[in-house]
Amino acid sequence: MVGRTPDRPLRAAGAAASELLARELAAMNPTAVVSSPYRRAVETVAPAAGRARSRHALGVA
Numbered sequence: 877m878v879g880r881t882p883d884r885p886l887r888a889a890g891a892a893a894s895e896l897l898a899r900e901l902a903a904m905n906p907t908a909v910v911s912s913p914y915r916r917a918v919e920t921v922a923p924a925a926g927r928a929r930s931r932h933a934l935g936v937a
Contacts, residue, residue: 886919898923 886894901909901924909925911917 882914884914884916886916890916890920894920894923897921898927902927 897920906924909921911921
């Protein structure tokens with residue numbers, strides 16, 4: 877990830893894709909959502925964790 881920083885946010889297209897992912901994952905009834913601590917990863921899984929009311933754990937980057 878040359879030139880990228882851990883605090884880089886999602887773009888609009890990424891945010892829209894994360895909402896689609898959240899809908900797909902909700903059908904699987906997850907009990908936990910795990911991501912890297914990088915901001916983009918957290919923003920990607922946040923809608924899924926919120927919809928499923930599951931625990932969100934940060935993984936090791």
